[in-house]
Amino acid sequence: MSDPTTRSAPLPIVEKPRLTVVGTGYLGATHAICMAVLGYEVMGVDVDVAKVEALAAGTVPFYEPGLPEKLREALDSGRLTFTTDFDAAAEFGDVHFICVGTPQTPGSMAADMRYVDSAFGELAKRITRKALLVGKSTVPIGTASRLTELVQSLSPLGAELELAWNPEFLREGFAVQDTMHPDRLVFGVQSEWAERQLSAAFAPVLEEGTPLVVADLATSELVKVAANSFLATKISFINAMAEVCETTGADVNLLAQSLSYDSRIGGRFLKPGLGFGGGCLPKDIRAFAHRADELGVGQAVSFLKEVDSINNRRRVRTVDLIREMVGGDLAGKRIACLGAAFKPNSDDVRDAPALDVARMLYLEGATVTVYDPEANENAHRLYPDLTYASSMMACVVDADAVALLTEWQVFRDADPDDLAQLVRHRRVVDGRHALDADDYRAKGWEFRALGRPAQSRTVALASDLRDEVTV
Ligand code: UDX
Helix, strand or coil, X not given: XXXXXXXXXXXXXXXXXXXXXXCCCHHHHHHHHHHHHCCCCEEEECCCHHHHHHHHCCCCCCCCCCHHHHHHHHHHHCCEEEECCHHHHXXXXXXXXXXXXXXXXXXXXXXXXXXXXXXXXHHHCCCCCCCEEEECCCCCCCHHHHHHHHHHHHCCCHHHCEEEECCCCCCCCCHHHHHHCCCCEEEECCCHHHHHHHHHXXXXXXXXXXCEEEECHHHHHHHHHHHHXXXXXXXXXXXXXXXXXXXXXXXXXXXXXXXHCCCCCCCCCCCCCCCCCCCCHHHHHHHHHHHHHHHCCHHHHCHHHHHHHHHHHHHHHHHHHHHHHCCCCCCCCEEEEECCCCCCCCCCCCCCHHHHHHHHHHHCCCEEEEECCCCHHHHHHHCCCCEECCCHHHHHCCCCEEEECCCCHHHHCCCHHHHHCCCCCCEEEECCCCCCHHHHXXXXXXXXXXXXXXXXXXXXXXXXXXCCCCC
């Protein structure tokens, strides 16, 4: 293995490897599709027949802007196929990317490694020629080394079967861009051959000048959880400041804006509000803290537990604001919840702050109506007891208060006068600092936002405070 250094030029390319991508969820489907568009022959593999059939027929089974067009392009090229057959995958691939999920284990903070172990194991026992297995899933540190032993013991090739790690940093809503033009590549490798194979598998990306870090397995595993921990910490930092603002009368939006102009701090991921959710940040910081405890370095990252608590308190505080607004008791009050997805331009409701707030309002006896432009169906599956409206206007009818919980553009663009025709009381809680407070107040609305005094004015946010939350 070469020195773990940052390079701008890759090692010479050997050939164009054939790729398999095991696990066709969010990460895997995007990776398979984009690699085929980049010119590789790719086989997507999953145990879920319905998912494989949908993708093979040209349907992306989740909402991601731009991905359906890329799937069509990849299928038309003839380079992308999908299968449930692991024998076919083992035979086909030179480089196998494992992209299966590592959800939080029920009743524990640890990551559930069942799917990862099974994917590596199923492939390894079938592979009979020199190949590289590459993990992309987010895993506890030490997994890649454990899996190396596992796959080499299972494979007829023994130590000839190599394993590498290549963490993935894609954001939902920007998945195509982040996959085809990532801001960096990290290869965790154990041999120069593995590094060359990975360089060949990412040749078009490296040729664009994408920075490459070649590292050991442990570092490459740690990069991903460290990146997500940093982002979560930055969001919780500004939300902790919001708590301080709430008791001092300071305005967290003005504070964030002032901080953002310091280039050492920067405004990205400094947007205060209802906090982070989704399938990555919450579970990754919990799994990291759990793993660090196991390794005896728990104290080093114990702040992540506080980051998690600050984040969860934002949800509770949002419910408090809504309760205060409707007179101190939510029972029987009609609350319109705008948004269910964990962020705009996504239909993902995993650990979604918006849906959590809706659930808490419901548990206090409010009549809750939810509307999300893309996530109603997923939200309904998770919380069938809530009422779902088919449009923003239908959602706010007779509302005692409106809560903006996911900052979709359609909610930002709504005219407070139009909404006022439909609601029972003109009261709005802006959980995402996305609405024009002055405009709402001028049109007769009572307007409240987390971390801001009751009479705060609209703030024109610095552009880098806005760009993570709008497309
Ligand atoms: C994240 C990481 O950004 C990505 O690199 C990793 O690969 C997967 O996890 P994603 O889950 O798609 O990506 O969402 P992201 O855009 O990071 O947003 C996470 C959450 O933080 C959202 O709920 C969002 O609303 C919230 N957020 C983001 C804030 O509350 N404030 C901010 O300033 C930015």
